[in-house]
Amino acid sequence: MMLAEKQTMDLIYQRPESLSDAITHYCPGCTHGIAHRLVAEVIDEMGLREKTIGVAPVGCSVFAYNYFNTDYVEAAHGRAPAMATGIKRVLPDRTVYTYQGDGDLASIGMAEIMHVAARGENITVIFINNAIYGMTGGQMAPTTLPGMRTTSSPNGRDVELSGYPIRMSEMLATMDGAGYIVRRSLHNPANIRKAKKAIRLAFETQEHGLGFSMVELLSSCPTNWKVTPNEALTFIADHMVPVFPLDDFKVHPAIANLKV
Amino acid sequence: MAKQLLKGNEAFAEAAIRAGCEGFFGYPITPSTEFLEHMAKRMPELGRAFVQAESEVAAINMVYGAVCTGKRAMTASSSPGISLMMEGISYIAGTEVPAVIVNVMRGGPGLGNIAPSQGDYYQMVKGGGHGDYFPIVLAPASVQEAIDQIGLAFDLADKYRSVVHVIVDGNIGQMMEPAELPPMRPLPKDVPEWAVNGAKGRAARSLSSIYIDPKDEEVTNIRLVRRWMEIEKNEVRYTEYFLDDAEIAVIGFGTAGRVASSAINQAREEGIKVGLFRPITLAPFPKKQIEDLSKHVKSILVVEMNSGMMLDDIQSIVQGRVPVEFFGRMGGVTPFPDEILDEIRRVNTNEAVINGQVRAEWLDRLEKLIEEGK
Amino acid sequence: MPIKGWIEVNDLYCKGCELCVAACPQNVLALDLDQLTPKGYHPARLITAGCTGCNICAIVCPDAAITVYREARQKNKVAINA
Known part of the structure; x- marks a missing residue:
């Protein structure tokens, strides 16, 4: 295509401003990157970049603070909701969100996530559920599927020995302090679009002061699942969605009626 | 201001408020609980942050978040609670942000009892959390001294971007004696140049205790040791x-x-x-x-x-x-x-x-x- | 005539994961096996005509490596057709 021809074209999509210029350390095809991008797009679209403070977790997304062009802090493992609470309580007019994986949020940080929701803390949580511990090399997570092989469940998760996966969204939706709790998936374009809309509504929940908001995102880990990036997306659709149904578990009426 | 008959823990909490504490995050534990109770009443009156956290683990991480914004924040607890906070204290030290932590020490180890003790000396004075760091530790011996040192603790924490422990035992926390509270200090208008508070009109900042390259961590350790030597030179009391x-x-x-x-x-x-x-x-x-x-x-x-x-x-x-x-x-x-x-x-x-x-x-x-x- | 589109892949970010290749409804993307990115991956490329600028590749890209362009709509197109 000639340059002249390109100049007559409309720009449809470019890297969002709220992402930093850094190259992520994520493995090729890891959907953490998609989740980052969607969060950055929503922050851009809502004009929140200069008032947002993110809270990074421990896990694969430990370096999230390098990847966003917003202020960021790095929490201890599982403690991001507590740290976010401290920030939000002293700076209530800022947009505060945590970005946490399943080990961080649903295992070591279980108390913090339940109580931040119970308090109706006006923050947003982006919860990446990929059913495995990525950073430490593929151990069993609280969301690992029954029968799923990991380095710490080498014969497949035996529910008799190590219990069942935890459905965080369903549990958190029982909290009166929660304003918006949904589960989405990142395994194909249609679901990614829905995920983005959910992230938008979660941040809208916070901006409208309607309490705790969380978007759980079914995400892939091609490296530790030992499949190709595209096969990993198929795994989400075939195996994760049946265990973790994609649904709206709690939506504040004001958000249900919101046009975005 | 004239001397009044003041109860230790309550007076310390009020002293913290008057020193400009804008966030208190804590969990009830004897013999420090009156500190939290006073904060529960006073902080909302002043439009400042108070949260009764779900645990000491959460409380210290709330402090961590709050102090990252450049505001003065603190917690108060007692020995077993301080043990739970040690992880967060290490992160605060590693991130080089200021925080004040009051420990009203009780008998131990383990659940021990609620009577006055100084058994946390090693944990407090030698660091307690993981990694190379040096907290400042103040040990007042009366209600008045504790009141004065809580104000000092905030000043030292800010000056050196350091963790400051104020350690008393249940005697001083529970004691009633005549003491004088300082006047209310005005809240600072300036935000420290390192604080994370939304990147308005400036480049984005991040605060973290992670230095993945050991060489970077070592440079940080050197900075912490040098700062500590400065503290040793200036702040012995x-x-x-x-x-x-x-x-x-x-x-x-x-x-x-x-x-x-x-x-x-x-x-x-x-x-x-x-x-x-x-x-x-x-x-x-x-x-x-x-x-x-x-x-x-x-x-x-x-x-x-x-x-x-x-x-x-x-x-x-x-x-x-x-x-x-x-x-x-x-x-x-x-x-x-x-x-x-x-x-x-x-x-x-x-x-x-x-x-x-x-x-x-x-x-x-x-x-x-x-x-x-x- | 189908809408004409165009994409650019930033080799700094592309990790050759092939999510865009698989997702492209027009099958006009492939990894360029003759090239390596600075990080050592084969980058994705538009290999043939037919891109409609539908944006699907950018939606699935985990590394925000893709910029998408689409033929400008003619403002009076509706009037001409009518």
Whole structure:
């Protein structure tokens, strides 16, 4: 295509401003990157970049603070909701969100996530559920599927020995302090679009002061699942969605009626 | 402002508010709970943040978040709660953000009891959390001193971007005594240049304790050590009592030091040349002063409400120049002045010797005391 | 006539994961096996005509490596057709 021809074209999509210029350390095809991008797009679209403070977790997304062009802090493992609470309580007019994986949020940080929701803390949580511990090399997570092989469940998760996966969204939706709790998936374009809309509504929940908001995102880990990036997306659709149904578990009426 | 009869914990909490504390995050635990209760009432009145957290783990991480914004924030707890906070304290130290933590110490280890103790000396003074860091540790001995030192704690925390522990025991936390609160300080308008508060009109910032390249971590460690050496140079604090002509120096901090001062008054009436050295900063420790002291006295008697933790530090400073004797009560037992007086008399009559058996001999005497019903 | 589109892949970010290749409804993307990115991956490329600028590749890209362009709409197109 000639340059002249390109100049007559409309720009449809470019890297969002709220992402930093850094190259992520994520493995090729890891959907953490998609989740980052969607969060950055929503922050851009809502004009929140200069008032947002993110809270990074421990896990694969430990370096999230390098990847966003917003202020960021790095929490201890599982403690991001507590740290976010401290920030939000002293700076209530800022947009505060945590970005946490399943080990961080649903295992070591279980108390913090339940109580931040119970308090109706006006923050947003982006919860990446990929059913495995990525950073430490593929151990069993609280969301690992029954029968799923990991380095710490080498014969497949035996529910008799190590219990069942935890459905965080369903549990958190029982909290009166929660304003918006949904589960989405990142395994194909249609679901990614829905995920983005959910992230938008979660941040809208916070901006409208309607309490705790969380978007759980079914995400892939091609490296530790030992499949190709595209096969990993198929795994989400075939195996994760049946265990973790994609649904709206709690939506504040004001958000249900919101046009975005 | 005139002196009022003030209850320790409540007065400390009010002192923190007046020093500009904008966020308090805590969890109830005896004997520190009145601190949290006072904050629960006062902070919302002033439009400041108060959260009763789900645990001490969460509480310290709320403090961590709040102080990252450049605001003054704190927590108060007691020994088992402080143990739970150690992870967060290490992160705060590693991120080089200021935080004030009050520990109203109680008997331990484990669940122990709720009686006054100084058994957390090692945990507080030597760091307690993981990694290379040095907290500042203040040890007041009265309600008034604690009030004053909480204001000082915030100032030191800000000045050095450091963790500052204020350690008292249940005696001081629960005690009512006349004291004067400082006036309310205006809240600062300026935000520190490192604070994370939304990247409005500036480049985005992040605060973290992670340095994945060991070389970067080492550079950070060097910065922390250098800062600590600066603190050691500038911030040593202590009080002296009857030391000018003393032949015996009693060294004790907090309540133990305070009880010792009563014993010293009596011993002086008996003509014994004894004085008190009371460290106020346990970290930085008054090393130089204790070294000098050991050159002027005949013997030293260390008094603590633990198994002789500060004793170890003092022995390493004195280096056998003079005998160092020890008397301590543990497990939440506060020594009586007459017990310390007996120890002073003993050291005065039987010339103390250096035989490396200080702790063993103390335990023998202590067990005899207990048998006598003391 | 189908809408004409165009994409650019930033080799700094592309990790050759092939999510865009698989997702492209027009099958006009492939990894360029003759090239390596600075990080050592084969980058994705538009290999043939037919891109409609539908944006699907950018939606699935985990590394925000893709910029998408689409033929400008003619403002009076509706009027001409009518």
